[in-house]
Amino acid sequence: MTKLSVNINKIATIRNARGANNPNVVQVALDAERFGAQGITVHPRPDERHIRYQDVLDLSEVVTTEFNIEGYPDTRFMELIKRVKPAQATLVPDPPTAITSNAGWDTITHQSFLKDVVAELQGYGTRVSIFIDPEEKYFEPAKTTGTDRVELYTEPYAVQFTKNKQEAVNPYVKAAELARSLGLGINAGHDLDLHNLKFLKENIPFLDEVSIGHALVCDALYYGLENTIQMYRRQLEI
Ligand SMILES: CC(=O)[C@@H](O)[C@H](O)COP(=O)(O)O
Numbered sequence: 376m377t378k379l380s381v382n383i384n385k386i387a388t389i390r391n392a393r394g395a396n397n398p399n400v401v402q403v404a405l406d407a408e409r410f411g412a413q414g415i416t417v418h419p420r421p422d423e424r425h426i427r428y429q430d431v432l433d434l435s436e437v438v439t440t441e442f443n444i445e446g447y448p449d450t451r452f453m454e455l456i457k458r459v460k461p462a463q464a465t466l467v468p469d470p471p472t473a474i475t476s477n478a479g480w481d482t483i484t485h486q487s488f489l490k491d492v493v494a495e496l497q498g499y500g501t502r503v504s505i506f507i508d509p510e511e512k513y514f515e516p517a518k519t520t521g522t523d524r525v526e527l528y529t530e531p532y533a534v535q536f537t538k539n540k541q542e543a544v545n546p547y548v549k550a551a552e553l554a555r556s557l558g559l560g561i562n563a564g565h566d567l568d569l570h571n572l573k574f575l576k577e578n579i580p581f582l583d584e585v586s587i588g589h590a591l592v593c594d595a596l597y598y599g600l601e602n603t604i605q606m607y608r609r610q611l612e613i
């Protein structure tokens with residue numbers, strides 16, 4: 376089974392636009408779980424432009440599905456994970472100014488840094504996933520860090536999908552098979568949507584989890600959150 380983790384960053388973006396507490400991200404997380412989300416993902420960024428560090432603490436009190444916290448492992452992130460001890464931490468190499476995530480880790484250059492971070496996070500009982508491009512050279516070094524999983528960065532897949540879906544998915548299938556042969560769990564995320572998700576799942580049926588936010592929240596404007604979550608869940612049933 377491939378789990379659907381709903382990323383609620385964009386709910387916080389709307390809330391922050393007015394400064395009050397509407398929509399309430401904690402309530403949306405609880406409702407998303409009730410509507411079928413199998414996990415809740417957040418990616419607090421240093422400028423707190425969407426999810427705030429306090430949101431993460433508040434969510435940690437109530438989320439009953441898999442709580443996944445993404446981010447660059449700076450001091451604040453590490454302290455947050457130590458305090459919250461979520462089910463999963465996803466390490467993303469974004470600089471503080473990144474508009475959104477736009478690359479996976481260079482696990483060769485940053486191998487020893489990642490090794491230390493992974494060991495510390497696992498010491499809190501948290502599963503670790505490393506955000507990674509589907510390039511063969513990064514997988515053995517990723518395994519050496521001790522990470523439990525990798526998250527395949529799927530923006531290039533989403534872009535190429537509209538032109539040639541088979542060419543788009545081929546490198547991801549190869550990467551996923553390599554990760555599996557190394558004993559790594561496999562997540563995927565970024566720009567997945569109702570058009571491209573099913574094809575990814577059909578080609579990589581052993582995906583452990585996808586985290587989806589931007590497109591899912593956009594779709595919810597038209598279909599409603601409950602219908603939308605169910606629609607995404609159905610894409611993962613093959
Ligand atoms: C790692 C990843 O792909 C997502 O966390 C994505 O970066 C969402 O972050 P934003 O919501 O800030 O775009």
Ligand SMILES: NCC(=O)COP(=O)(O)O
Nearest residue numbers: 382564565566586588589
């Ligand atoms: N890890 C990817 C994620 O959480 C959501 O990315 P997106 O669907 O907002 O592009």
